Amino acid sequence: MKTVNKEFDVVVLGAGPGGLAAALAAGRGGAKVLLVEKNGYLGGNMAIGLPLLGFLDKDGNKVIGGIADEFMKDMASYETAYGRAASEHKVCPMHNSVTLYDHELFKIVALHKVLDAGIEVLFHTDIESVNVENAEIREITLRGKGYRIFVKAKIYIDASGDGDMAYLAGASYEKGQKDTGILQPPTMMFTLSGVDIDRTIDYLAENPDQMDRSKTIDCAGGYDADFFRSDPNFVMVAMRKLFSQLREQGKMPVNRENIIVINSLLPGEVHMNCTRHLGTDGSDVFSVTRAEIEGYLQIEKFVETLHQYVPGFEKCYISQIYPSLGIRESRRFSGIRQLTESDVVNGVFNEETIGIGSYCVDIHAGDGLSTIFTKIPAYGIPYGITVSDEIEGLMFAGRCASMDAVAMSSARVMPICMAIGEAAGVGAALAIKQGISPREVDVTQVRKTLLDAGAILSVNK
Template sequence: MDMMNLKYDVVVIGSGPGGLPAAIAAARQGAKVLMIERNSYIGGNAVSGLPMLAFLDKKGRQVTAGIAQEFIDKLIARKACFGHRLCPMHNSVTVIQPDILKIIAFETCKDAGVDILLHCEPVRVDVENRRLKRVFVLGKGDLFAIEGKVFVDATGDGDVAYMAGAAYEKGEVLQPPTLMFTLGNLNHEKFFDYLEKNPDQLTYGGRIECGEGYDAAYFRASKNHVFVGLRKLIMELREKGECPIDRDTFIYINSPNEGQVYVNSTRHLNVDASNVFDLTRAVTEGHIQIEKLVDMMRKYVPGFENCYISNINTNLGVRETRRIMGIKKLTGDRIINGEVPEDTIALGSYKIDIHSGRDDSTILQILEEPYGIPYGCLVSKDIDGLMMSGRCISVDVEVLGSSRVMPTCMAIGEAAGVGAALAVKYNILPSEVNCQEVRKIIKDNGGILKV
């Protein structure tokens, strides 16, 4: 096996909502940046068909902008997005055409000067005196030793931090993953007619908080919507043994493309997606669940009679695994109180959204005000030169239920990239960076840190 040595200022591992903005932001600040990705595309869950939730808060105020909004503006210009729309269930929704975002992501990285290494995964690391020095990645049989001044772990699962020996937390029962898929040939109008005649299909059990106006008229008014419902039907079919999914609602994300929706409805209980055996089991279950679920929808739901599976996602959508411990940790009480500390580098406003890993239930708790994510949540407390971005930052389970949505992860990523670039610029550790300088750069580039 050959080994190639590479050297960069900032190395970002993972190109999803946490990694992509980190790489772009660091490069725009003058750092030499490499972004490593295991797939043949970049964008991660942002190109899965999932919606961008909570660019706006409950009151309609925009809380995320910067690079995240830049992507939305580029999508709108290509007629691949409708912008942001207030939603009684999700604060706001922003549906996109994911394949167009893939193109935009590559173009934006090229313009920023980000080097990209695809088809590669980290396999080990070098840590010397607490300092992360190198990440070794394997791709197509070749081993690459990549030296960096700062590393940003945007793997979602904190894989690099885990290999480096960084402290982490993991819930006793993790939120279940989902395998997304795409349906074609949905007759929306027929489905909306069904909802108008059966409004009880838009009632929710458990601890789901939803505002008024989430009804057939809301869905009919715009393609820019996310549907969550059919609980009554699902409960009835489960009693008959005809429901193949372990959840109490059916969810689709509408597409800008006519008759097409992205479905977020499979659920895989008792899965730790940082364990390859669990991951394999969930992916296997997901494919089998999808066909059975589509058969159920064709049989029982008007508008779905002639729908078909047009795509199944490459990767499982993972909600929760490792949370890497930082020099600060954000806790649920602070976001419920809407605290925005002086070292805030990103705002969040999405509900606390926790899917049970044990049964079919979901907690959806409204947050009245936006909250701030401190810079220290992005900096490892154990490993020097290591930062985190995306859902693996230093937060508790309640916060993760909110901060894991993609616009928030993108804002976190932009801050991580700026912080990493400043550490390189001043030849200091990320923990020594003046977060007020990070904040100034974010605001100068259109980011929002106060509403």
């Protein structure tokens, strides 16, 4: 095995929304940054066909700016054969807002930004071990394609979703819902082409009961066929009745009530958020492998069902199955502050706010068909959720940051993960400039840097 030694100011593990924003903010703040990613592209779940949720709160106020918004403005400036590569932030009676973008082009736009910020990227590389002495990270060991890479940095930001670096460092974490420990289930995202979505909308107009939802889903009025007709930028959560009948007949291969159809910017294409893999732990390789095998098999059967029973899908075909299983929830680490259920449902803001969450509490049952989906007020995300309270030099970005399960079910959406990551990157760069720990950083300076870069840190309620 070949070995290499490297030194950086900041190492970011994982190039999803949290890691991308953290690396960009740290790099733009003057730090020498290494961004490590196990896949061969940037974006994490930004590249699996999902819409961006969370830019607007339930009252239509814009609550996310900064790097997340910069990405969408840049994407919207791309004129493609099908039109602009990102939509407006469209108000939605169910999800508060929906922003669609071209996730393939996103990989290229992200690469430009990362290269412009002078960030070194290492693809196809995983973490092997973390050397911790006296509660401080001294070095990490990475591994990829016959190389063992020893990296020393001043600050290590874990943005791997599952918190693989923090786990190897021995940091404390929580998993699953309070009392039960049940984890939200993952989904294998796929894209269908050859879909006549107007026909599907006509079917919903003729059968409005197919828009009925369970009582656990909180949705404002006007989420119906006319809404889908009004503007192609939508996410369609529908057909509970049809799929319940098909399940009774043994023709519905997926354990969930509704299907989620994300209209694509590309004509005739939709992204399907449909499979569900109960009892999966996304941070366990054996469990993930079982779920991925199940995912492929569910998709095969599900497409057959769509062909036969769903108007508009008669001629659809699979154009992509995404290479990474979408993990909603796994480890959440302990920080100097924790974002809690009480903070998010009561809309708490304080002087440490470095970003705003407002997306619904959205908990997919890990042991059944249902989803809890509750609208909440906008709330402030404190800087301390990005800083380990146990291990010096360790920070978090994205869904593995310090949150309880309910708070995470809201803050897990990608624009919010970007806001968390951006704050972590700013905090890391400031700590390095001042030769202090990220724990000692003055949050007023973090907030000022974020505001100067276009972040939104307050909202008129």
